[in-house]
Amino acid sequence: MGVRVYELAKELGCSSRELVQRLQERHILVKGHMSALDEETAEIIRHEFAAKKGKATKTKSHKEQKPPLKKISIAFPFNVRELAAKLKIGPADLIAKLAHMKVMAGLNEILEFETARCVGIEFGFDVEKELTDEDVLLAKHRGEDDKAGKEHRPPVVTLMGHVDHGKTSLLDVIRKSNITVKESGGITQHIGAYQVDTDRGKVVFLDTPGHEAFTSMRARGANITDIVIIVIAADDGVMPQTVEAINHAKDARVPIVVAINKIDLPGADIDKVNRQLAELELTPEDWGGKTITVKVSAKEKKGIDQLLEMILLEAELLELKANPKSPARGMVIESKLSKGSGPTATMLVQNGTLHIQDVLVCGKTYGKIRAMANDWGERIQDAGPSIPVEVYGLSEVPQVGDAFYVVADEKKAKELCAKKSEELRQKRLVPAQRMSLEQIFQKAKEGELKDLKLIIKTDVQGSLEALTTSLEQLNTKDIAVKIIHAQVGNVSESDVMLAVASNAVIIGFHVGVEAKVKEIAEQKQIDVRLYRIIYEVINDVRLSMEGLLEPTIKEIFIGKGKVLQMFNISGFGAIAGCVLIKGKFLRTADLVRLFRNEQRIYEGKFSSLKRYKDDVKEVGEGLECGIALDKFSNIESNDIIECYRIEKVARKL
Numbered sequence: 001m002g003v004r005v006y007e008l009a010k011e012l013g014c015s016s017r018e019l020v021q022r023l024q025e026r027h028i029l030v031k032g033h034m035s036a037l038d039e040e041t042a043e044i045i046r047h048e049f050a051a052k053k054g055k056a057t058k059t060k061s062h063k064e065q066k067p068p069l070k071k072i073s074i075a076f077p078f079n080v081r082e083l084a085a086k087l088k089i090g091p092a093d094l095i096a097k098l099a100h101m102k103v104m105a106g107l108n109e110i111l112e113f114e115t116a117r118c119v120g121i122e123f124g125f126d127v128e129k130e131l132t133d134e135d136v137l138l139a140k141h142r143g144e145d146d147k148a149g150k151e152h153r154p155p156v157v158t159l160m161g162h163v164d165h166g167k168t169s170l171l172d173v174i175r176k177s178n179i180t181v182k183e184s185g186g187i188t189q190h191i192g193a194y195q196v197d198t199d200r201g202k203v204v205f206l207d208t209p210g211h212e213a214f215t216s217m218r219a220r221g222a223n224i225t226d227i228v229i230i231v232i233a234a235d236d237g238v239m240p241q242t243v244e245a246i247n248h249a250k251d252a253r254v255p256i257v258v259a260i261n262k263i264d265l266p267g268a269d270i271d272k273v274n275r276q277l278a279e280l281e282l283t284p285e286d287w288g289g290k291t292i293t294v295k296v297s298a299k300e301k302k303g304i305d306q307l308l309e310m311i312l313l314e315a316e317l318l319e320l321k322a323n324p325k326s327p328a329r330g331m332v333i334e335s336k337l338s339k340g341s342g343p344t345a346t347m348l349v350q351n352g353t354l355h356i357q358d359v360l361v362c363g364k365t366y367g368k369i370r371a372m373a374n375d376w377g378e379r380i381q382d383a384g385p386s387i388p389v390e391v392y393g394l395s396e397v398p399q400v401g402d403a404f405y406v407v408a409d410e411k412k413a414k415e416l417c418a419k420k421s422e423e424l425r426q427k428r429l430v431p432a433q434r435m436s437l438e439q440i441f442q443k444a445k446e447g448e449l450k451d452l453k454l455i456i457k458t459d460v461q462g463s464l465e466a467l468t469t470s471l472e473q474l475n476t477k478d479i480a481v482k483i484i485h486a487q488v489g490n491v492s493e494s495d496v497m498l499a500v501a502s503n504a505v506i507i508g509f510h511v512g513v514e515a516k517v518k519e520i521a522e523q524k525q526i527d528v529r530l531y532r533i534i535y536e537v538i539n540d541v542r543l544s545m546e547g548l549l550e551p552t553i554k555e556i557f558i559g560k561g562k563v564l565q566m567f568n569i570s571g572f573g574a575i576a577g578c579v580l581i582k583g584k585f586l587r588t589a590d591l592v593r594l595f596r597n598e599q600r601i602y603e604g605k606f607s608s609l610k611r612y613k614d615d616v617k618e619v620g621e622g623l624e625c626g627i628a629l630d631k632f633s634n635i636e637s638n639d640i641i642e643c644y645r646i647e648k649v650a651r652k653l
Ligand code: GDP
Pocket: 161, 162, 163, 164, 165, 166, 167, 168, 169, 170, 209, 261, 262, 263, 264, 265, 296, 297, 298, 299, 300
């Protein structure tokens, strides 16, 4: 039936005009105060008013009564008992308060830092993370970096673009263009990066092309690229992976230089590429925009000098600086166990200078540098800022993306590593805190989040545009929607990695997620939300931004079966004969899905579950059964049917 605007206004204690305005802000069109609202809309508005009211009274009473919070710090990770001791309260009181906040935790439970911060406030404390020895050391390093003595450092460049557009060929040609200036004529080594000398200075190229390496480094918190070269084949133009690469670079806020390759081909259409770039908000300089584009041919070795020149020009604008006199720190870009030399890692020095005999902590391992080699396989004694070097002497093989820094001696290194291993072990016990749509409001409110980053994948271009436009209008005063990548196609591993790197939520519209990708998303705790109705997407995002999103619905898998054949039971109708592949079918399962060729076709419930002709409550693994679905009869052989239990999980703190 619903409720009329004036009735609801009265109930909420506001004027009808105010309410109409509020509804219009939410794009709910009402004609006037006599318009009827459906119950769902009314409920949303009630919530909104209640939330606003609650907030107002909360801030008021907070101001009036509460004394300022007392600062304390605690070393992460910690359990309930340790936190209680810090807060100077009994563990039972803490457990009770946590339960009140819907966090069920025992004495030895390791808590998320955010939880501690929230519960701390309840007891009058402002809980901060205690700095680890490593934090202190790195802060000291940084402090030294800030001191005078900063000098220009070479830019670090990554090539990205669509497959076969010529990234590898370009990297090759660029590298070889440099051989003539090398006197030694040594054999180049693949160490993951190389440097090129030009008249105007050095450029360092990471030679694992593609955005996978770039994004997985970023996902680990390692942003080492200063400039991205987007390679586009002139005969092929902008392709899906080009768009992906551009968005990855944009999200990382790394400047882009475009190399239009294969200009030697008769089919080369530079105008088309320029036009496509303009559509992607990368209007070329030739067209009055700001994006530097260089026409090259890896095959005919044309335009390479100009490309290097443009990179250096862009680098000048960036004013890349580092202090070569500090102790070195940087990042591992490749690592291996080599037969003769033991653990070997290519490191990119980001600041300071690395010397032979330096002692390093690197990820979970450490060691004294026995020897170093450059990308020509030549032994070197030192490596300054931006320089890639192969390092020998670590006790174990570090991981790509591990940070390294120089410490005073091996004793200190060993001590730091032991602590770090323990920390990492403990951290694994705490779930990683990725963002879900449910947590957005809380984070925005706490000022931790200014943008809600979304990755949008749809089945067709039309809905991509419709969704992007509608979502971008949903900004509130606390938080803005930012679509970092939008593309037609299924949710891919690369989308998940981008979401990890940028803390984004993935929205899939009429698209699927391969099992492997789903697994990675779950592992990385990325919120991948699939929808079939535009309104629902907009609504969910809007509600989450306003803190009104319903509790998370968690689906618990119960069983999976395959349809063998369809048959008719007299007096009943069509029934699908299935075999249970995994788990069981429950007649009362909350949710049943039907998949055909990995596409989801149906969502609903069982309307019947039979063994032979008898109705049954459940059917176990390996058994055959007959099923019918509620309001759906178009079942075919080989369809896959899955059923789930639905649990509502309260919104996280
Ligand atoms: P990647 O997948 O982006 O690394 O592309 P590759 O460097 O492997 O190049 C793909 C194909 O394009 C290879 O067959 C190259 O020989 C060819 N190719 C690369 N650059 C050029 C170019 O400038 N002109 C022409 N005609 N072919 C090129």
